[in-house]
Amino acid sequence: MGDSDATGGLALRRRATFAVGKSASLLPMNGKSAAACESSVTADSSKDHGQGKRDRPLETARSKTSSEKQQRRSDVSERLSCHKTQESLLSSASGFNNYRGILNWCVVMLVLSNARLFLENLLRYGVLVDPIQVISLFLKDPYSWPAACLVIVSNAFVLVALYTERQLSKGSFTELVGFLVHCINMAIMLTLPAAVVLLVPSVTPVGGAFVVGTYTILSLKLYSYKDVNMWCRELSSVKAKKLSRSLSCPSAQHLNGGDRKVCYPGNLTIRDMCYFVCAPTLCYELNFxxxxxxxxxxxxxxxxxxxxxxxxxxxxxxxxxxxxxxxxxxxxxxxxxxxxxxxxxxxxxxxxxxxxxxxxxxxxxxxxxxxxxxxxxxxxFYKDWWNSESVTYFWQNWNIPVHKWCLRHFYKPLLRRGFSKIVSQSAVFFLSAFFHEYLVSVPLRMFRLWAFMGMMAQLPLAWFVGRFLHGTYGNAAVWISIIIGQPIAVLMYVHDYYVLQHIQEAD
CATH class of the missing domain: 1.10.287 (Helix Hairpins)
Known part of the structure; x- marks a missing residue:
């Protein structure tokens, strides 16, 4: 029993010694404190965290590698695919607007179709072109050319307008007297050629149209000449120097180079008037x-x-x-x-x-x-009237000289007098309708009002197109009115002229 107890105690002591040794191996060596031990433990843990940080780039690289693989796969799929989201070219949502080939096709088809019609015309009627016949329209009765004489007489009306403005600049005529003289002068300009064409049988329709057109252009020019000189006198009377320079004479910095500029009344010369009469414009300026x-x-x-x-x-x-x-x-x-x-x-x-x-x-x-x-x-002299999407835009841009005259001397003065835009616009169309009828009916010596009604019909047509048709449809409506409207008027006038001539021959 005693031996066994001794042996058991020895075993216990050995176990205790082993435990102490084991715990001592865990303690800091060389007498280091527990805090140092804790710091070493913390350092070990920080090393573990550093190791984790070093592992993160590896994970990022792996993710990048996987994304690159996916990108390569998507690139391969795109290279192999042949479809994507897109609109048809003829759809408005596609934004495609290059129809040059279609335009060329339209031109080719137009040339071919008209060539067929022209060939059919030649086969049916033969060659009808006769330049001598055209010359005879102008040289009929060569010893009495009333049309040419009327064109020469028109210079007298120009001189009357110049003389009136000179008298107004000197104060010899009052504004009322000058206004009456200008009105009488322009009234005679519009009635004299019409009376000669209607009463003199030797005036041909072609010569009558040339004379009436010449006198109409001159009357519009002289009206603008009257207005601009009147504006210059009004500005001079109120001594608005800045405005008068902008209207009649530029500032000194513009006088150093270029042509010599004139101021009112230095513009009232025969040379200035002749230049304006021959210039391709209806609106007068002191310095063009x-x-x-x-x-x-x-x-x-x-x-x-x-x-x-x-x-x-x-x-x-x-x-x-x-x-x-x-x-x-x-x-x-x-x-x-x-x-x-x-x-x-x-x-x-x-x-x-x-x-x-x-x-x-x-x-x-x-x-x-x-x-x-x-x-x-x-x-x-014109703008892009062929792109007109409204009737109003067409009439404003196909004949710029007439549009400028109407805007400057007729439309804006009506607005300044208190008339509404609709009334002023209707008045402009009425004036245009009058001159269209005047230029057609007088040379043909008959009054049927087809041109007048055709121009006045532009008002409801302009309202309809502007209200219900826009864009391409509006442009198509303008083209249809031009292509169909003119032949209707031509047929109406030719038919009436033909019937009138047959009645006269029968009588």
């Missing part, structure tokens, strides 16, 4: 913008275009227009509606082509020719 020099190449190109389009207009009228008009008389007399519609559509194409040629030949070629010859700087 001038170009630096005359470009001979530009001048010769415009002259060639004038001659070419004049010959082309005459040839197409004789070869294409006249046979269709002559074949339309019988359906008009019989009131055959279906054949009248067919003749109208046949006449629409050549009439529209001739109108386009006239527009280019007159508003671009001839007006640029005269502007270049006179070094007239303002060459904006």
């Amino acid at each position: 913008p001038r170009s630096a020099n005359i470009r001979m190449s530009f001048l010769m190109r415009r002259l060639f275009e004038m001659l070419f389009f004049t010959q082309l207009l005459v040839g197409l009228t004789q070869q294409w227009m006249i046979p269709i008009i002559q074949s339309s008389m019988k359906p008009l007399e019989d009131m055959d509606l279906s054949r009248m519609t067919e003749r109208l559509l046949r006449l629409a194409v050549p009439n529209h082509l001739l109108w386009l040629m006239f527009f280019y030949g007159f508003f671009h070629s001839s007006m640029n020719f005269s502007a270049e010859l006179l070094r007239f700087g303002d060459r904006q």
Whole structure:
């Protein structure tokens, strides 16, 4: 028993010694404190955290690698795919607007269709172009040319207007007397050519149209001449120096270079009046913008275009227009509606082509020719009327000289007098309708009011298009009114003239 107890005690002591040794191995060596031990433990834990931080870039690199793999997979799928979200080109949502090929196709189709019509015309009627016949329209009764004489007489009215303005500038005439003289002068200008054309049988319709058009242009020019000089006198009377310089004479910094500028009343000279009469404008200014020099190449190109389009207009009228008009008389007399519609559509194409040629030949070629010859700087004789989305926009931009005159001397004065915009706009259309009828009815020596009613019909048409049609549909409506409206008026006047001539021949 004793031995066994001794042996058990020895074993217990050995276990205790082992436990103490084990705990001693956990204590700091060399007498370090427990705090140092704790710091070492903390350092070990921080090392563990540092190791975690070093592991994070590895994880980021792995994620980047996976994202790059996904990107490569998506790139591969995109390379292999052939579809994406997009609209059809003819849809408005696509934003596509390059239809140049379609425009070229329309031009080719137009040329081919008109070539077929022209060939059919040649096969049916033969060659009808006769330049001698056109010359005879101007040189009929060569020893008595009333049309040419009337054009020469028009210079007297210009001199009367200049003399009146000189007397007004000196104070010899009162404003009322000057106004009455101008009114009488312009009234005679509009009535004298009409009376001569209607009463003198030797005046041809072509010569009558030329004379009436010349006198109409001169009357509008002299009205503008009267207004501008009156404005200059009013500004001088109130001594508005800044405004008077802006209207009549520029400031000194503009006088150093360029042409010599004039101030009122230094503009009241024969040279100034002659320049204004010949200039391609209806609105008078004391100092017109001038170009630096005359470009001979530009001048010769415009002259060639004038001659070419004049010959082309005459040839197409004789070869294409006249046979269709002559074949339309019988359906008009019989009131055959279906054949009248067919003749109208046949006449629409050549009439529209001739109108386009006239527009280019007159508003671009001839007006640029005269502007270049006179070094007239303002060459904006028309704007983009072909893009008109409303009837009002068309009438404002296809004939800029007339539009400027109406706006400056008729529309704005009505607004200043208290009239509304609708009334003023209607008055402008009424004035335009009057001159359209005047320019057509007087040379033909008959009054049917077709041109007048056609112009006044533009008011409800403008309201309808502006209210219900916009964008492309509005532009199409404007083109249809131009292409169809003009042949209707042509047929009406030609039919009435044909009937009137037959009645006179029967009598």
